[in-house]
């Protein structure tokens with residue numbers, strides 16, 4: 001791909017962008033009367049304009065029908081989770097009965113681990129990436145302790161080699177092979193939140209299975225960022241949130257994938273609630289939990305309608321744009337960002353990009369490892385209307401999002417970095 005560091009070049013790219021109209025469907029925060037340069041979709045995606053209407057519709061449904069809203073109207077609450085299923089399945093590459101929207105991310109991770117981390121005397125280890133998102137680290141540590149085991153012995157972390165920033169697939173696979181006999185679960189992120197590295201999930205799942213362990217993935221930074229094929233990659237389970245790339249608003253609902261080979265296994269231990277119980281008998285209010293087939297059988301509670309309504313509005317946009325088209329634009333947009341950042345950095349030497357250079361090993365995010373000037377650069381960008389995020393100890397993350405970021409946004413960001 002050929003890039004030029006000019007406004008004309010950026011505008012020409014935008015003019016040729018088949019997805020350019022999607023930008024108009026989002027609300028941008030303002031800075032001095034113009035849209036901010038928003039590069040924080042990896043943390044909180046922007047608000048789709050359709051969300052307001054979707055929420056008002058549910059307020060109306062409540063006002064007009066009261067409790068009858070569970071059974072009346074276009075989207076009766078009783079079935080609301082199902083209205084999210086087809087788009088969700090397409091988004092993560094799953095069969096419809098392999099996915100459900102419920103709860104929030106860390107909750108789903110715990111629920112999945114209840115079923116897929118069941119240590120025995122011989123198999124009790126969890127292999128995971130070093131530097132996983134803290135919530136995942138705490139979830140894993142507390143699960144291990146809850147089973148009466150020592151996290152020091154049970155958790156095996158795969159880290160980068162000395163002098164390197166990201167993991168090598170060969171190292172991940174080698175550790176799985178080495179520890180596999182004692183491993184109950186291999187748990188990886190899809191895209192690491194700090195480095196932006198996208199792991200080879202298919203190879204990781206295959207290696208875990210060869211050793212007789214389960215493979216689970218946290219796709220918080222991958223869902224809505226990259227095309228995923230969870231069913232074909234043979235993940236046992238996966239979880240993700242919806243407020244990052246999926247633009248469903250702060251605290252938005254999360255997803256769960258359970259591979260179909262486990263979905264009809266009613267004997268798989270789990271924590272149960274009435275919404276996971278056989279739908280035909282749910283309101284008979286009787287003893288004896290009988291799980292729904294598929295991921296729905298892991299639900300606990302009735303749907304949080306307002307959060308789900310925002311999520312649906314956002315998922316409908318994704319479904320229309322198509323993850324394949326989004327990825328195509330994303331490759332060019334992030335490539336352009338990498339190009340303008342390198343240009344801006346050439347004389348200053350302010351940072352080093354630690355995200356893999358190969359597009360196959362990353363989503364849209366680029367992570368910049370900075371030196372002592374990093375925080376000042378970040379504050380300068382914020383003061384000048386460019387919103388990115390800062391991750392301790394010294395990383396600035398930029399996520400150009402193909403749904404609403406333009407090549408012109410990227411060019412302006414490069415200019416701001418250059419002017420620092």
Ligand SMILES: *Cc1c(COP(=O)(O)O)cnc(C)c1O
Pocket residue numbers: 104105106107133135136189193218220221241
């Ligand atoms: C954002 C993120 C979380 C946050 O968890 P919540 O339960 O949604 O607050 C957890 N894990 C990963 C990997 C994340 O990126």
